[in-house]
């Protein structure tokens with residue numbers, strides 16, 4: 001099993017058949033489990049017998065999902081969560097205490113920004129956000145009391161690329177644990193553990209489901225971290241993944257690599273189309289040579305990813321008006337804040353996902369009023385291109 005290729009592991013990894021020998025992964029919709037004797041229950045609670053006790057602690061369908069993702073990531077251990085934000089929060093909250101310091105990149109998903117700038121500080125954790133692309137900024141911020149480093153690369157929605165190897169090295173020099181939000185890249189395109197990261201978090205809601213059906217999340221890392229630090233936190237705070245959602249995510253993983261690669265093909269083609277459109281002042285995709293960190297993206301990622309951004313021309317209020325006009329003129333691409341879906345989705349980050357962040361903080365990470373984020377779906381790429389061009393031509 002360990003020498004299976006990634007494609008095989010995505011279809012068969014973690015499969016654990018019941019005595020009925022079903023082909024597809026079994027869906028164990030059960031909250032609890034029964035014991036053959038009172039002694040067995042006692043032994044299970046003492047930890048002397050390794051078995052399922054309660055689905056907040058573990059469930060066979062959830063375990064299959066965790067194992068499949070663990071194999072794909074190449075991690076020692078994995079725990080699933082109810083959503084990506086539960087994964088992000090637990091990965092941090094399980095290791096910090098009052099007085100600790102966390103350093104994070106400034107270009108963060110909106111809710112991650114709230115955790116770092118509002119929730120953790122309220123608990124006495126000192127946090128500092130830095131310009132993630134500047135290694136000098138990391139160097140300055142990484143003081144010896146830094147307990148954890150948190151970053152996403154590529155970032156949502158600015159698609160900044162952060163040097164994983166260098167930041168991990170600097171963070172480890174001060175004894176900090178490095179947590180990477182790998183949601184935009186997906187485990188198919190980037191493996192942060194290979195660059196020295198300690199912990200990887202996912203929103204399985206995005207590419208792993210990839211078909212707009214369920215929320216889900218996961219945290220991966222060493223057995224020590226997962227069983228020693230994270231597991232007690234998750235078991236007792238309770239953001240467990242529903243077995244039904246785990247089953248949906250297992251089926252999503254079977255086609256994950258096929259979908260992500262097909263979406264990358266289309267994103268690369270669309271980057272070329274958008275780059276030349278006169279209504280746009282900027283197009284950004286990590287797989288396009290115009291990206292400011294193109295070389296770094298090539299080093300860290302197998303491909304540039306499924307998401308790109310483009311910025312319509314216009315000053316002041318006109319930028320937002322023009323961006324809205326383009327979005328409203330789209331006939332195929334839907335307006336929705338999800339990403340990694342089989343349907344092409346556009347969003348206006350400044351007024352939706354990143355609305356809670358101050359205009360100054362938005363400007364610092366390149367989220368302008370003219371910027372539109374496109375998550376490229378699985379439709380025919382010529383249909384997507386035609387839709388985008390006709391909408392942009394209305395300006």
Ligand SMILES: *Cc1c(COP(=O)(O)O)cnc(C)c1O
Nearest residue numbers: 083084085109156183203205216
């Ligand atoms: C969507 C997303 C999350 C949160 O995941 P949910 O499943 O919605 O809770 C966190 N980080 C990034 C970068 C995301 O895109």
